Amino acid sequence: MRIALFITCVTDTLFPEAGRATVQVLERLGHTVVFPEEQTCCGQIHGNSGYEDDALALLRRFVAVFGAEDCDAVVAPSGSCVAMVRHHYLRLAEASGDRELLEAVVALAPRVFELSEFLVGELGVEDLGAAYPHRVTYHPSCHGLRMLRVGDAPLRLLRKVRGIDLVALPEAESCCGFGGTFAVKNPDTSAAMLTDKLRAILDTGAEVCTALDCSCLLHIGGGLSRQRAGVRTVHLAEILASVPA
Amino acid sequence: MSAGGFPQAAATALRDTQLRHNLRVATHTIRAKRDHVVSELDDWEQLREAGRRIKAHTMRHLDVHLETLERTVTQAGGTVHWAPDAAAANRIVTGLVRATGAEQVVKVKSLTTDEIGLSDALRAAGVAALETDLAELINQLAGDSPSHILVPAIHRNRAEIRALFRRELPGTEELTDDPAALAEAARRFLRPQFLSARVAISGANFAVAQTGTVCVVESEGNGRMCTTLPQTLITVMGIEKVLPRFADLEVMLQLLPRSSTAERMNPYTSLWTGVTPGDGPQEFHLVLLDAGRTNALGDEVGRQALHCIRCSACLNVCPVYERTGGHAYDSTYPGPIGAILTPQLAGLTQATTLPWASSLCGACYDACPVKIDIPTVLVHLRGRITREVHGRDARGERAAMRALGAVLGSRRRYELAQRAARVGSWPLTRGGRIERRLPGPMAGWTAVRDLPAPPEQTFRQWWRARGDRP
Numbered sequence A: 001m002r003i004a005l006f007i008t009c010v011t012d013t014l015f016p017e018a019g020r021a022t023v024q025v026l027e028r029l030g031h032t033v034v035f036p037e038e039q040t041c042c043g044q045i046h047g048n049s050g051y052e053d054d055a056l057a058l059l060r061r062f063v064a065v066f067g068a069e070d071c072d073a074v075v076a077p078s079g080s081c082v083a084m085v086r087h088h089y090l091r092l093a094e095a096s097g098d099r100e101l102l103e104a105v106v107a108l109a110p111r112v113f114e115l116s117e118f119l120v121g122e123l124g125v126e127d128l129g130a131a132y133p134h135r136v137t138y139h140p141s142c143h144g145l146r147m148l149r150v151g152d153a154p155l156r157l158l159r160k161v162r163g164i165d166l167v168a169l170p171e172a173e174s175c176c177g178f179g180g181t182f183a184v185k186n187p188d189t190s191a192a193m194l195t196d197k198l199r200a201i202l203d204t205g206a207e208v209c210t211a212l213d214c215s216c217l218l219h220i221g222g223g224l225s226r227q228r229a230g231v232r233t234v235h236l237a238e239i240l241a242s243v244p245a
Numbered sequence B: 001m002s003a004g005g006f007p008q009a010a011a012t013a014l015r016d017t018q019l020r021h022n023l024r025v026a027t028h029t030i031r032a033k034r035d036h037v038v039s040e041l042d043d044w045e046q047l048r049e050a051g052r053r054i055k056a057h058t059m060r061h062l063d064v065h066l067e068t069l070e071r072t073v074t075q076a077g078g079t080v081h082w083a084p085d086a087a088a089a090n091r092i093v094t095g096l097v098r099a100t101g102a103e104q105v106v107k108v109k110s111l112t113t114d115e116i117g118l119s120d121a122l123r124a125a126g127v128a129a130l131e132t133d134l135a136e137l138i139n140q141l142a143g144d145s146p147s148h149i150l151v152p153a154i155h156r157n158r159a160e161i162r163a164l165f166r167r168e169l170p171g172t173e174e175l176t177d178d179p180a181a182l183a184e185a186a187r188r189f190l191r192p193q194f195l196s197a198r199v200a201i202s203g204a205n206f207a208v209a210q211t212g213t214v215c216v217v218e219s220e221g222n223g224r225m226c227t228t229l230p231q232t233l234i235t236v237m238g239i240e241k242v243l244p245r246f247a248d249l250e251v252m253l254q255l256l257p258r259s260s261t262a263e264r265m266n267p268y269t270s271l272w273t274g275v276t277p278g279d280g281p282q283e284f285h286l287v288l289l290d291a292g293r294t295n296a297l298g299d300e301v302g303r304q305a306l307h308c309i310r311c312s313a314c315l316n317v318c319p320v321y322e323r324t325g326g327h328a329y330d331s332t333y334p335g336p337i338g339a340i341l342t343p344q345l346a347g348l349t350q351a352t353t354l355p356w357a358s359s360l361c362g363a364c365y366d367a368c369p370v371k372i373d374i375p376t377v378l379v380h381l382r383g384r385i386t387r388e389v390h391g392r393d394a395r396g397e398r399a400a401m402r403a404l405g406a407v408l409g410s411r412r413r414y415e416l417a418q419r420a421a422r423v424g425s426w427p428l429t430r431g432g433r434i435e436r437r438l439p440g441p442m443a444g445w446t447a448v449r450d451l452p453a454p455p456e457q458t459f460r461q462w463w464r465a466r467g468d469r470p
Helices: A009-014 A016-028 A044-049 A052-067 A079-096 A099-111 A115-122 A142-147 A153-159 A187-203 A214-226 A236-241 B005-014 B017-039 B044-060 B062-075 B086-100 B111-115 B118-124 B134-142 B158-168 B179-196 B222-228 B248-260 B293-297 B302-307 B313-317 B319-324 B335-346 B363-367 B374-408 B411-428 B440-448 B459-466
Strands: A002-005 A032-034 A073-076 A112-114 A135-138 A165-167 A208-211 A232-235 B079-083 B104-108 B128-131 B199-202 B206-208 B213-218 B232-238 B268-273 B283-289
Touching (some): A009 A214, A009 B459, A016 A032, A016 A236, A044 A079, A044 B374, A052 A099, A073 A099, A115 A153, A115 A236, A153 A165, A187 B005, B017 B313, B044 B302, B062 B283, B086 B118, B086 B199, B086 B283, B158 B179, B302 B335, B313 B335, B313 B363, B319 B335
Parallel strands (some): A002 A073, B199 B232, B232 B283
């Protein structure tokens, strides 16, 4: 399969290791990965903040870049950026009144996948031959959980990892409090939500907290680091890319 | 709303440890119960879809259904009044009470009458209004406002309520904090009030256009007392509560109790159609309230907020509400539904921070029994407030968003910005992390969180360096 990588601006800029791991996982399965270098950001920051015109401009860019790419699927190491494309793009394109754009979105959006749903749902793979001898807990990030409905795909992948000690996270489905600009505009409420999430993570005794989204891990990891908690955040792709020593 | 809006009110509420504890216990208990009773039904998703369709259809033809309701209620011996706004509704109700000569009224299902401030209007006219729903009574005695749609005193625990009753109710010196004893004390206080009241004022859960039947669901039976004992019954109802057909109740009465109190069926469902000679109130008035609802109807995305059946499931699952409680929303309608309903009913300028009081986690949408897409409406209202209200206030933010949009709109500028971020963060970085408190918009973030420093190599630089693969 020829797969276009939608890296997302957060992963590209701050967490390149998650992007590299995504490439390794897909290539190891024998697929060809291409990276359209004109891509920047899906526009979620603008879209969720009420700046629909700016979001629409970035939508047009995304559709132009990935629509022109000769590929079977577009895959991203992020649930919320994919949710932006699969759900909000339709609404934005519809509201723009631009029929051609809407048709382009309708054609492109169903081919855009979050990594874990792509591996389990589209490729039918669960065992990637990975080994990761650490105690790990998984935080199901909100948009993957409730907008993409990735279900237990990430857990199926993690359960097949050699040597992993996978522990359930209490109140796993509660938001970590990131929410993009929510953490900036409502910092106190966001901090209260984060505190409860960190307590749940620490209660598991895990050494690593993993998730589908670098943005949620940026938030959770920022809190763990500030508290010197001794727990690190690692993107799911990095665990799946780890090979036996 | 106060100057600092939701963020500031929330910051104050978050420091109230008693409130945090009460809310955590209460929301987690009701969540678990709701999950249980919802999981009993195999057709829950079909029921939700049926509820959504009934509401969407009703809103599309609201004018027709309301005129039908007026006709059927009138035919059954009731009187229908139209109130375009809160002031009109208060004037109508005050006039009706005065005409009876009563100086005291009993009230139940007071959400809508809270919205319009009816009790204050009655007090100004020399009429005392007594709340009879236990939690509303607690709030009234404490001089407090409701903080939850269904459990208006969720912010109080039983020890606080015992202290309040001992202070306010006669003959309660020996009262314990046993819930049954607290309910008994309220019952002893309320019973003579029901028996002597000549006028009752209620809200309504539903009104059926086809038959002119009004419906109130409740747990305590105090509502039944109000709607049956007094000579005169005045019901104030938002126009969005109308249902076209009696059969629509079949769907709604399955969805509502499971979503609100986590019960298969609520203990009391009162249905009445106009007046019946010799049985129940002999005078019935239905006040149909607009107060911003037709404005909301004009917003194609926002109008679904009017589908709300006031179950409060969205409050109970909301991670924001769970921590801040209802008062931070400074509205009769708190929580996720309040964040989309209040700006539309009261006006966008009256609630400019509420649509941002959400992390868009989507738990509310999943819980809503009539499938209101709350996250989408929140984002839509953010856009409307940004465009229609903020103007000069948000010039800084708008400029920043424009600039960010320009950077992300060009590969060259984006890559330059990545480089600039790495160079710019270098003086702040220690061990690959930014651990200091930063000023400006990042102050809140860096107060309790570190930031990763941009790494040596972005993903795209790695990709380019890797060159052609084998």
